[in-house]
Amino acid sequence: MFRTALRNVLAHKARLLMTVLAVMLGVAFVSGTLVFTNTISDAYQKSSAKGFDQVDVAIRPDGGHETRRDKIAEEPQLTQALLDKAAKVQGAGSTVGVVNGFTAIADKHGKLIGGGYQSQGGNYWKTADARYPLVSGHAPTGADQILIDSKTAERAGYKVGDTVRLSIDGPVLTPKVTGIFTTDDGNVAAGGSLVLFDTATAQRLFHKPGAYDEIDVKAASGTSQIALRNALDQILPKNTASTTTGKQLADDQAKEIADATSSMRTALLVFAGIALFVGTFIIANTFTMLVAQRTKELALLRAVGASRRQVTRSVLIEAFVVGAVAAVTGLVAGIGIGAGLRSLVGSLGGTVPDGPLVITPGTVVAALAVGILITMLAAWLPGRRAAKIPPVAAMSSVHAKATTKSLVVRNTIGALFAAAGIATVVYATTLNASDGQGPMGLGAVLLIIGVFVLTPLLSRPLIAAAAPVMRVFGIAGKLARQNSVRNPRRTAATASALMIGLTLITGLTVMAGSLQTAIDKMASSAIKADYVVSMANRNELSPDVEKTLRTTDGVTAISPLRNAPARVEGDTEYVTGVNGAAIGKLTDLKVDDGAFKVGGSQVVVDDETAKNHHWTAGSRFTAAYEDGRKQQLTVTGVYQSTEMMRGIMLDNATLSPHLRHPADMQVMVKMSGGATASAKSALQKALGDNPAILVQDKKDISNSIAQIFTLMLNMLYGLLAMAVIVAVLGVINTLAMSVFERSQEIGMLRAIGLDRKGIKRMVRLESLVISLFGGVLGIGLGVFFGWAAGELLGTKMSTYELVLPWGRMAVFLLLAGVVGVLAALWPARRAARLNMLAAIKSE
Template sequence: MLRTALRNVLAHKGRLMMTVLAVMLGVAFVAGTLVFTSTIQEAYNKSSEKGFDHVDVAIQPIKRDADDEKLKPVDNLDQRTLDKAAALPGTKSVIGIVSGFTGIADKKGSLVGDGWGTTGANYYAGQDGKGTDPRYPMKQGQPPRNANEIAIDAKTADRTGYKVGDTVPVSVDGPVREQKVSGVFTTDDGSVQAGGSLVLFDNTTAQKLLADPGEYTEIQLSAAAGTSQAKLQSEAEKILPPESKAVTGQKLADDQSKMIEAQTSGMQTAMLAFAGISLFVGIFIIANTFTMLVAQRTKELALMRAVGATRRQVTRSVLIEAFSVGSVASVAGLAAGVGIAVGLRSLLGSVGGGEMPDGPLVVSPGTVVTTLVVGVLVTVLAAWLPARRAARIPPVAAMGSVHAPATTRSLVLRNTLGAILAGGGAALVVGAISGDDSKMMGLGAALLLIGVFVLTPLLSRPMIAAAAPVLKLFKVSGKLARLNAVRTPRRTAATASALMIGLTLITGMTVIAGGVQHAIDKMATGSIKADYAISMANFSTLSPDVEKRLDAMDEVEVSSPFRTSPALVEGDKETLTGVNGSTISELTSLEFTEGSWKGVSEGNKAIVDTDMADKHGWKVGSKVDVAYEDGKRGALTVTGVYEGNQLIKGIQMDTKTLDPHMSKVADLQIMVKTTDGASDAMKQTLEKGLGNNPVVTVQDKQDISDGIAQVISILLNILYGLLAMAVIVAVLGVVNTLAMSVFERSQEIGMLRAIGLDRPGIKRMVRLESLVISLFGGVLGIGLGVFFGWSAGELIAGAGLDTYELVLPWGRLALFLALAALVGVLAALWPARRAAKMDMLAAIKAE
């Protein structure tokens, strides 16, 4: 039986090639994902370990959790702590660290490292200021020595073309600083390796810009010979100021590794999910292939049963074939996956403008085993049902080719099960909307998809019959194509389902994205009257000097900052937003259910959104107890209740009331209304007035909407690219089904040729059959995708995006349907040509 199974694999090379290719594609995606993420993790881990080579113990302020009721920010470390650390037994040297956001512009005025990390830090030249910083060895020039000098990393220097002596624009919190490049240094910083930038200031300037004079964000200790990290940590814990901790260098490296792993795990999960979809789609092709191969070898298997082979042996022989195919496909997929990983690594560097840290390609034993097991397991599982079906055929009936099709009972059972699954899934989806339960919706969507798949053979007849009027235009070829498409409903359904799954996901995500974009457009135009919103490129805070500079411009009519501060409101931790109470009503267009902005500028007054008002039972005139960031308490009087949204929500009050309680006054954004309204010329004027700052963005309402749309478009394009794998596998499925269908119908095609159907007619028949099957899958996929998009959108609306509404992208839906038709046309090229070239006499004699 083993020899027979292996012989059958070799005897059907051409027919099994499609199955090998389908499995290989799915497996390649799995292997490529695992190799790519392992390589990234290993490269960054090695890079981060180098970065901690000089650190044995680090003293750090403790970061507060979001739910911590303490409002005042944790204090930085001071010079006294650094001096105490330097005097500890076992300390060889200490370095005071200061770091924070710092943007640098290239020669075109664009932000360098945007999207990867734009960081500034201090060059610590020892306590006397005359030493060297071991973190940043200088490649050219010298370290920064005064407030007018900076040093830049070598990769930024290469990308921008800056040299020692050049003057470059730099910004920390808004205002532009013209700095002279005193030196170029090398670094193992992972962010820089990935495409970010690092700017070094002298120690005093860095403290002034990125912290406060005399303060450090971290202190790093190097142990003397004979002193372990644990011993030095124990000594450092004796001098810790309040709300700080001592951490070993090994712990820092381990935490960095865990952070890198966490950052890459999300990408790995998403990519593996799409690989799973490809494999899931591939299951239909594998099952189809083995079903048809078994059907073609019915007499052969029956003869084996007649000469003594048991059912188990017949089943085992088919599974051995599947195991052989899966093994070959998995090995090929692993090799292709390594190639995919190499391509993704290069793509990451070219798209991001940076490059990966140096390191080898990591193909771990776990990746090899996982890839091979997944490929073989998927293939064997997909072939198991056809194998069982083959073994259950009575030998006498099989040898006479009179084995019966599926019984009425089995069809009723299948259709009943499908109806229950589909109905139950739809009910769960609808119930999840009212219950705001995403997990229930996910379960319902899965059940509905499975239910529709089970019902697909039943649905194929009426839906394909609906195409009869169009097919009649093609006369005999069209009629034969329709009859062939419904002749074996299960095979047609399995082929169409492969395409259905891919289009369901694509359509659903497109519908959701369209609704979200419409909601953002509506929110931006509905709640903002300002012409422009000014903010930092990295969404950090702006210096109040930016607002002063804007107000000094003749083109600015009114403006208002938006600055936030944590507070305890009626015992709950909330965020207070400070605005210019005198001008804010001219810059926003909020829908008030009660009261208005009037009176907010008078002090100790505020407006609140409806959610907070309903939660606490507030109304106009209510007194709100507030504990501010500085620990002082006060009471706010509610002057208005408004409908909040994702752009403006919570408690809004005047900056004159809020500012005295803030530890550091800074703006999240500034809204501006200009004398001549929004225009390209006005935008350029504002940008010029702010010094053409690389880190400050000036956006009108359309820019805000387009910025969000760009993020959505990038995500959609990534999704389309990943799901293209599933569509490719679906194309292979259609080709596979048609090719084997042509082989099965060799006698029939020979007879059609003999009675007068010419070769173009045969080609047309096969192409129309393929087109009908593909469009059937396309219509099902688009219909399910729209339903899932609607239901997920309702969940999004219930989660707080009130302006969300269903928007059907008719153009894209038509494009998806056209794509399904194109799949059918392309998939039929080879089978149609093969059918037309068939010798009629040889075909008639074929068995």
């Protein structure tokens, strides 16, 4: 039986090629994803471990902004006195005070280096710092001197002696590069930048005069990290600071990197799973047809003594050989994909730490297991079904017809699954976004399974609806329609592969279009300002930015938004300081109660906050600011909150005197001529063409918010293309074997007068009908899932509403038709070239 199985594999090379390709693509996707994420994770972890070579124990502030009954507590600080005490602890070697914060540095073309969030600054410790070995130059000794890391210097073309433009919180600084250093910092390795100042300058720029963010202690020779940590714990002020070993810091950072790459890996593997899921239909379809075509052969084996188990086993052996070949090929291709993805990241501007391509035993085992098990699982049912056919019935071809009972059972099961899926999805839409995700996913799986099971039943009426169009193509069209419904299960399996891909693509498109509309409304509904100015990494702006813009020509109204914590009725609320005289001209907030009036002790609050505290217009409450002082405030109006504007608003003249370091989250600006290119240019020029500061109009705000969704959507389209490619292979595979199965029939059609063009047209129309059937089902399900997911998102985004992208859906349906036509090219050509006499004599 083993030799028989191998002979059958070798005897059907062409028919099994598509199955091998389908499995190979899925395995390549899985193994490529694992290779890529393992490589990135390993490189980052090794880099992060090197970054803590100079740290045996780190002292860090404990807590911050803890609320008291009457004030907001100051954030604990690590002082110079604490550093001096730590340096004298027994077992301590060298001790370093660390200061860090956001520092945006521009290249020679004025563009931001490091992408904003990875642009960091810090302090160089005294005249020599073991953490940052100098490659050239000398340590900074004043406010106008800096060091930059070697990778940033290389990317931007800077050298010692160059003057650079950088920003901490808004205003442009132009220090000189006095030295270049090397570092194993993970952020730099990932493409970020690191700028170092002398300690006093760093403390002043990062608003930490005389204080440190961290104190790093290197153990003396013979002292362990644990022993040094225990000694340092004895000198720490209570509830002010805590210690962590260097090993724990490295482990924590490595874990964060692993978690981050794990999320990416999970997302990629989901789509690899989709490609495999689609491929499973093709594999099952292929083996079902192969087994059906070899029914007499299998019956003969049964007649000469083979048992049912042996017949089933022979089919599974075939599947094992096919799966093993596809898995090995897919693994090799996946290694290439992993290396290609790493190079792609570099070509898109990203950088990953240097390191070898990581191919773990787990990746190899996963690739082989997925390829072989998926193939054998898909082949098991056809093999089992073939083994159950009695030899006499198989020899006389009295088989394969589904009984009425089996059809009723199948349709009943499908209807139950579909109904359960719809009910679960609809129920999920009534929950909030976090609670509804699980039921939504379960409902989607149940509904897709139900529709797949019901697809043979659905194929007849839907394909019959195409009859009027098919008549236009004459006898070829009529035959194509009849062939499409002749074997509903085969048609269903082929159409379902395409259906799943289009379901996901359509659902994502519906969500993306609806989200874009919601974001556009969110950006424009509450803002009358022409421009919003903010930091590129959303950090706080210096108050100097607002002062500079206020004196710019063309500015008619301006207001900073200054957030600060306050203690209100036993709770901590974040209040927003605004320009009370101008805020009404810059916002368009609907007032439910009272009037929108801000100034002195008069404030406005959003409806949610008012509801939580039972406030109405005229209500009074006491606020305790972070300096401990209290003030009684009066609510003059209650406005409807939006995603952009919410909370308690009071005048900056009232709030700012109570703040230790006033800073703005953003500045709203209205120009005399509205939002124009020249107005935007004037604002940017007034700010020194600072790469760290964004000057955005409403459209820019909308695009910046939508950018992440657009990026994700494009990435998902690319991933789902894999599933569609597998589906195309399925259509080709089905048609090719269908042509082989109907060779005698095609020969008879040729004999009675249907020419080669008619045969080609018949096969192409059959493929077109099947593909459009799968397209209609996929688009319908995609719209349903898009609506349901939107209802879930609507609980967090009040401006969300369903927008159906009719144009794109029409394109998707057209593409489904194109897939059908292209998939039929080779099978149609093969059918037309059949020798009619040889085909008529075939069995």
